[in-house]
Amino acid sequence: xxxxxxxxxxxxxxxxxxxxxxxxxxxxxxxxxxxxxxxxxxxxxxxxxxxxxxxxxxxxxxxxxxxxxxxxxxxxxxxxxxxxxxxxxxxxxxxxxxxxxxxxxxxxxxxxxxxxxxxxxxxxxxxxxxxxxxxxxxxxxxxxxxxxxxxxxxxxxxxxxxxxxxxxxxxxxxxxxxxxxxxxxxxxxxxxxxxxxxxxxxxxxxxxxxxxxxxxxxxxxxxxxxxxxxxxxxxxxxxxxxxxxxxxxxxxxxxxxxxxxxxxxxxxxxxxxxxxxxxxxxxxxxxxxxxxxxxxxxxxxxxxxxxxxxxxxxxxxxxxxxxxxxxxxxxxxxxxxxxxxxxxxxxxxxxxxxxxxxxxxxxxxxxxxxxxxxxxxxxxxxxxxxxxxxxxxxxxxxxxxxxxxxxxxxxxxxxxxxxxxxxxxxxx
Amino acid sequence: xxxxxxxxxxxxxxxxxxxxxxxxxxxxxxxxxxxxxxxxxxxxxxxxxxxxxxxxxxxxxxxxxxxxxxxxxxxxxxxxxxxxxxxxxxxxxxxxxxxxxxxxxxxxxxxxxxxxxxxxxxxxxxxxxxxxxxxxxxxxxxxxxxxxxxxxxxxxxxxxxxxxxxxxxxxxxxxxxxxxxxxxxxxxxxxxxxxxxxxxxxxxxxxxxxxxxxxxxxxxxxxxxxxxxxxxxxxxxxxxxxxxxxxxxxxxxxxxxxxxxxxxxxxxxxxxxxxxxxxxxxxxxxxxxxxxxxxxxxxxxxxxxxxxxxxxxxxxxxxxxxxxxxxxxxxxxxxxxxxxxxxxxxxxxxxxxxxxxxxxxxxxxxxxxxxxxxxxxxxxxxxxxxxxxxxxxxxxxxxxxxxxxxxxxxxxxxxxxxxxxxxxxxxxx
Numbered sequence: 068x069x070x071x072x073x074x075x076x077x078x079x080x081x082x083x084x085x086x087x088x089x090x091x092x093x094x095x096x097x098x099x100x101x102x103x104x105x106x107x108x109x110x111x112x113x114x115x116x117x118x119x120x121x122x123x124x125x126x127x128x129x130x131x132x133x134x135x136x137x138x139x140x141x142x143x144x145x146x147x148x149x150x151x152x153x154x155x156x157x158x159x160x161x162x163x164x165x166x167x168x169x170x171x172x173x174x175x176x177x178x179x180x181x182x183x184x185x186x187x188x189x190x191x192x193x194x195x196x197x198x199x200x201x202x203x204x205x206x207x208x209x210x211x212x213x214x215x216x217x218x219x220x221x222x223x224x225x226x227x228x229x230x231x232x233x234x235x236x237x238x239x240x241x242x243x244x245x246x247x248x249x250x251x252x253x254x255x256x257x258x259x260x261x262x263x264x265x266x267x268x269x270x271x272x273x274x275x276x277x278x279x280x281x282x283x284x285x286x287x288x289x290x291x292x293x294x295x296x297x298x299x300x301x302x303x304x305x306x307x308x309x310x311x312x313x314x315x316x317x318x319x320x321x322x323x324x325x326x327x328x329x330x331x332x333x334x335x336x337x338x339x340x341x342x343x344x345x346x347x348x349x350x351x352x353x354x355x356x357x358x359x360x361x362x363x364x365x366x367x368x369x370x371x372x373x374x375x376x377x378x379x380x381x382x383x384x385x386x387x388x389x390x391x392x393x394x395x396x397x398x399x400x401x402x403x404x405x406x407x408x409x410x411x412x413x414x415x416x417x418x419x420x421x422x423x424x425x426x427x428x429x430x431x432x433x434x435x436x437x438x439x440x441x442x443x444x445x446x447x448x449x450x451x452x453x454x455x456x457x458x459x460x461x462x463x464x465x466x467x468x469x470x471x472x473x474x475x476x477x478x479x480x481x482x483x484x485x486x487x488x489x490x491x492x493x494x495x
Numbered sequence: 496x497x498x499x500x501x502x503x504x505x506x507x508x509x510x511x512x513x514x515x516x517x518x519x520x521x522x523x524x525x526x527x528x529x530x531x532x533x534x535x536x537x538x539x540x541x542x543x544x545x546x547x548x549x550x551x552x553x554x555x556x557x558x559x560x561x562x563x564x565x566x567x568x569x570x571x572x573x574x575x576x577x578x579x580x581x582x583x584x585x586x587x588x589x590x591x592x593x594x595x596x597x598x599x600x601x602x603x604x605x606x607x608x609x610x611x612x613x614x615x616x617x618x619x620x621x622x623x624x625x626x627x628x629x630x631x632x633x634x635x636x637x638x639x640x641x642x643x644x645x646x647x648x649x650x651x652x653x654x655x656x657x658x659x660x661x662x663x664x665x666x667x668x669x670x671x672x673x674x675x676x677x678x679x680x681x682x683x684x685x686x687x688x689x690x691x692x693x694x695x696x697x698x699x700x701x702x703x704x705x706x707x708x709x710x711x712x713x714x715x716x717x718x719x720x721x722x723x724x725x726x727x728x729x730x731x732x733x734x735x736x737x738x739x740x741x742x743x744x745x746x747x748x749x750x751x752x753x754x755x756x757x758x759x760x761x762x763x764x765x766x767x768x769x770x771x772x773x774x775x776x777x778x779x780x781x782x783x784x785x786x787x788x789x790x791x792x793x794x795x796x797x798x799x800x801x802x803x804x805x806x807x808x809x810x811x812x813x814x815x816x817x818x819x820x821x822x823x824x825x826x827x828x829x830x831x832x833x834x835x836x837x838x839x840x841x842x843x844x845x846x847x848x849x850x851x852x853x854x855x856x857x858x859x860x861x862x863x864x865x866x867x868x869x870x871x872x873x874x875x876x877x878x879x880x881x882x883x884x885x886x887x888x889x890x891x892x893x894x895x896x897x898x899x900x901x902x903x904x905x906x907x908x909x910x911x912x913x914x915x916x917x918x919x920x921x922x923x924x
Contacts, residue, residue: 158543169718291618298611
């Protein structure tokens with residue numbers, strides 16, 4: 068049995084389209100702190116779709132699309148209205164609007180007796196990726212012939228394709244405006260870009276993406292698709308363009324692997340396949356969690372390791388300075404009170420030398436390091452007293468913290484401050 | 496709903512608790528739940544954690560399903576309430592904890608953290624649910640009711656537990672409203688007065704979580720967030736005092752629970768949760784429009800009245816500046832700087848006439864003595880505030896006009912006296 072059967076081709080393709088399309092928009096939602104707008108919109112799609120179904124009496128995709136779009140716009144408008152006229156805080160307004168809208172949707176389903184068509188409330192949550200399975204698929208990819216293929220493509224794939232194209236065009240065309248409005252709405256305003264218009268367009272596109280996606284994958288995966296890959300990408304990079312690129316790659320990977328997991332995992336106990344929308348969501352969450360720990364830039368562990376290295380460096384410098392100020396006598400020095408690991412590190416760096424076991428001497432390199440650190444401390448002291456305006460008896464403590472920091476760039480200006488006056492000796 | 500008369504009779508019977516033991520039980524459960532969640536939800540909303548409750552609700556799904564799976568291992572034959580709720584509580588707490596941890600990371604903001612936790616946990620729940628539905632062949636029908644809520648499927652013990660816990664949680668929240676309120680309104684102040692903010696926060700979120708979890712069988716985990724925040728959103732429109740808001744929210748929650756449960760049991764095929772939420776939503780909408788002072792109708796009306804009064808003040812000011820009676824045509828010229836339409840001027844003059852500030856005789860408008868003294872007061876206020884802004888607030892003399900125009904109408908008598916004092920002027924000329 069092949070690990071990627073051809074009959075999974077369409078659902079796989081659909082999940083890739085959903086994740087990539089939603090992620091493109093999610094990048095901006097996250098930057099604009101509007102992530103939960105995606106949450107709200109994905110809930111309010113339900114009454115829109117069901118309402119359209121009840122009005123038009125058919126599952127005509129265009130009608131459903133229209134209904135959901137109207138519901139989405141009404142959501143955005145009513146949240147804004149509640150904030151402005153009811154003076155209700157935005158999170159609360161959002162929660163009130165989408166939960167009531169969702170309740171309306173559930174009741175419409177029951178009242179309209181639409182249970183027998185596949186608009187039952189659970190499909191809203193889980194989606195129907197499984198319905199896209201290509202039962203007439205040939206045994207392997209090499210047997211697919213093109214005419215056969217085009218007839219078999221389900222209609223939701225086409226609408227998803229259109230959605231992704233629309234979103235991609237929107238992001239490319241309005242990239243400059245989106246970036247400006249996301250990072251500095253004030254500047255955008257003074258430059259004459261209306262953040263309101265960009266916001267409305269973004270919300271419109273999120274509604275479109277949500278509507279197109281939700282029939283295939285359900286509202287929960289839509290929320291995940293909007294937020295998770297983009298949040299993951301934010302852990303890896305600080306630049307918007309590369310963030311978008313990374314997020315699309317992550318989305319693609321999550322969609323493919325997450326979908327395949329839904330068929331692979333049950334092989335363990337020979338069960339039937341799992342809900343693909345669920346496995347994709349969980350897998351993306353897993354990828355996010357792993358990135359949270361191990362991302363080279365903002366990962367938890369990497370930051371821990373960096374902090375640890377810094378702490379070590381500070382300790383080594385402190386020891387060297389201590390040794391230097393105690394006139395390099397090693398006999399009376401309380402060596403046993405110092406962490407042997409720090410002494411080992413200092414020896415490794417060639418800053419101190421061990422003459423007899425348990426006794427250390429400062430090396431030439433160590434001496435110059437000690438002088439450098441003390442110089443930095445003096446410069447900080449002068450800067451803190453003269454420029455920052457710290458009281459002279461408060462400055463030494465702060466200077467002691469800061470003496471370990473300062474690159475060439477920082478040293479230059481403090482050198483110029485130092486020329487004015489040197490600190491009185493009794494500070495030290 | 497084939498027969499409306501029957502429906503209303505039925506509804507009335509259920510509402511007045513005359514429709515049998517089961518319906519009464521359900522109403523008892525949802526009413527007490529509504530009361531408790533209205534009160535506890537108020538603190539969640541005030542602490543700006545409204546959507547945390549949503550994450551909490553969604554995050555209970557994997558626990559509910561997991562609890563079910565575990566109870567199967569120990570020999571249960573169908574969904575039983577205790578293991579499901581314990582599982583739900585565990586995963587719900589895990590979800591909140593995850594949000595709290597994520598928020599501490601500098602690259603993850605609160606909204607994103609809530610969305611991430613909510614969707615991932617719910618996704619896990621869906622996966623587990625599909626495992627249960629496809630691979631474990633047992634009775635799973637009851638599980639679905641945890642998503643949308645089905646209060647009628649609760650047993651007597653379930654309802655009594657629910658009601659007991661709800662009342663307890665409601666009472667604890669009311670008793671602890673002082674520390675809770677302090678933490679909600681000003682956490683730093685609460686810390687300086689000696690409360691342990693972290694512990695109080697934990698207790699508040701714990702109470703929210705308890706209500707959330709016990710409420711799930713009745714209203715469903717998708718909508719439990721509405722149960723927590725809609726009553727409070729409505730209650731805050733009626734009052735600004737914490738205790739009143741708590742009581743009103745509790746009341747609104749209780750009424751929604753009562754009416755919602757009655758409605759859903761007299762209409763066939765309607766899940767309880769959404770119906771209760773709709774009732775709460777209707778109360779919210781009514782409050783939004785009708786509440787005194789903060790309601791839309793009342794606040795728009797007072798804004799309208801205020802604008803009218805300001806326009807009257809401006810008109811009197813122009814009259815004083817002009818110091819003469821004016822013909823009807825002259826009015827348009829007099830008020831040209833305001834850009835008012837002829838119709839607006841006409842109505843304005845009628846109002847001023849009705850208040851005896853101006854009089855209209857032989858086709859000219861002129862100020863009455865009361866109108867003159869009123870106009871002089873306004874003019875004096877205008878000049879006082881201008882003087883204050885220029886001399887004390889360092890506003891450039893040519894910038895002052897616009898801001899004075901806005902403020903002159905809201906200077907209170909105390910403020911005017913203070914200004915006179917500060918600018919070392921005598922009292923009224």
